[in-house]
Amino acid sequence: MYVCLCVGVTDRDIANAVSDGARSWREVRETTGCAGQCGKCACTGKSVMREAISQELTMDLDLAYAV
Numbered sequence: 361m362y363v364c365l366c367v368g369v370t371d372r373d374i375a376n377a378v379s380d381g382a383r384s385w386r387e388v389r390e391t392t393g394c395a396g397q398c399g400k401c402a403c404t405g406k407s408v409m410r411e412a413i414s415q416e417l418t419m420d421l422d423l424a425y426a427v
Contacts, residue, residue, distance in 0.1 A: 366397035
C-alpha cells in the first residue's frame with residue numbers, strides 16, 4: 361500500500377527501514393523520504409512504523425524461545 365504519494369513510499373518501504381534498524385519516526389523519514397513534502401501521510405506512516413516495530417520485537421522474542 362502506498363503511504364506517501366508525494367515520494368512514492370509504501371508500507372513495505374517503511375517495514376524495510378525498520379528491519380534495517382530504524383526505530384524512530386525521524387530515522388524512518390530520513391531513510392524513506394516519507395512525509396518530506398506535504399506531510400499528510402505522517403500519521404499513517406507512524407502507524408505503519410509502530411506496527412513494523414511491534415512485529416520485529418515479536419519475531420525477536422519468538423527466536424529467543426526457539427530451541
